[in-house]
Amino acid sequence: MLRVENISKTFHPGTINEKKALQDLSLHLNSGDFVTVIGGNGAGKSTLMNSIAGVFPVDKGRIIIDGDDITKQPEHKRAKYIGRVFQDPMMGTAAGMMIEENLAIASRRGKMPTFAWSSKEEDQERFKILLKELDLGLEDRMSDKVGLLSGGQRQALTLLMATLNQPKLLLLDEHTAALDPKTAEKVLGLTQKIVSRYHLTTLMITHNMRDALRFGNRLIMMHNGRILIDLAGREKDNLTIPDLLAMFEKASGNELDNDRMLLG
């Protein structure tokens, strides 16, 4: 489904701030893969995700989704394939617009907007059912502006929007990191439910090792712009946090220096 082939990305090349964020990285995702991504700060997790989403062009390499080479496509064209949820709950929705207006926009992800009326009668019932499944009471607040919602509610709504028309690829960039533990758990639960219902090919960055082990069928760990560890299936299922730490130390030659990641 997703083929990332030998991509590299260097920020501020030739300056004192030069940062080789991705180094000749390759990654293949099969259809229906749910991959969790972990790694310390500056490992290149977000750069990988933003490269796939097209936030910036890569220096070299190719990115192919569902057989289409999207390497040269701008961000908005790639939206046809990709649904995204960001770390910042404010980023995924338009605060000054109603819940149903946000959903209406999301229901046309990747399609050219037309002069047709945006809020369609026939969508209302469908939106209502989907919102009800979030179990946050949002189905009765479809005319409320999104800015009135809490961070967790907004993140759940963004998740719903990103998956409204099943995307070829779902990118989750630490989408629960800004939420309190209870809300994060709820959003993760919803993520699991939606991803498995539609068998979405998913890439989920997390800071939390426990979550990385609990969710998905495959786990990759990044370090210095490379994929250090890539485990799938039973190998991943039997993995524990101490195993992961030992593997990391062995592969990278140094100890993991990220407290936040260990806390899970």
Next chain:
Amino acid sequence: MLDLLLPTLSQGLLWALMALGVYLTYRVLDIADLTVEGSFPLGAAVAAALLTKGFDPLTAILVAGIAGALAGVVTGILHTKLKIPALLAGILTMIALYSVNLRVMGKANLSLLRVDTVFSFIKSMGISNAQAVLVVGLASTVLFGLLMYWFFGTEIGAAIRATGFNQQMIRAQGVDTNVTIISGLLISNALVAISGALIAQSNGFADVGMGVGTIVIGLASVIIGEVLFGTRSFKNCLISVVLGSVVYRFVIALVLQMGMPPNDLKLFTSVLVAFALSMPLFKKSIDGRKVAK
């Protein structure tokens, strides 16, 4: 006082189109667009030049709108494609338009006293001049108000509104934000230029300096409208801005009546807008003091 009522209301409605244009950039797109300082006199200049050459008023207004739209596109391209900050992009277009407006008119001031305008056309149906201005003001505000309400309810319009709230979000939904920003500036400046074309015909002249302070008048109308009449929905906002423009004209008429020299008008308007824009801050510090007690 009463004899002031009707003309003030009419003026407020003619200026309301400009205020709607400023609302579009300042609130919907979240850009302070100074192009309006040039596109307002541009509309006036184009309409005046065409009217004195014998074109009919509707054609003159239409072409004025198209000229304003082009000015908006120029600012949009400077901002999106050439990555010039929006404020500076607007200033560049505004300054360039000063020369353009002089070229369009051929001189700094063009009288319309002896030519047929949209108002003399309506008057010929047998109503007074004051009534004609009111009819044109009402008709244009209702027409463009409804057009805007329809357009910003469409998929394209919704994408433009979403762009103002969150560019990242709407890009992730597959919309090219360069296109939505340029479109927003296009519509805004078309409205402002049409307002300029109407005001010139109502005043009986177009002047190259008549755009000075357009943005501030627009902001005053938007803010007064929002404070007095609310911002619950997009429809509510549009009505608020139109009413804000009318209230602003009444305030101006009132302070002039009370003896303020007309030369001080722009100073007055600026202070008014500065005060209104800083209201949230004042409110916070007052609320803060309440809590402290």
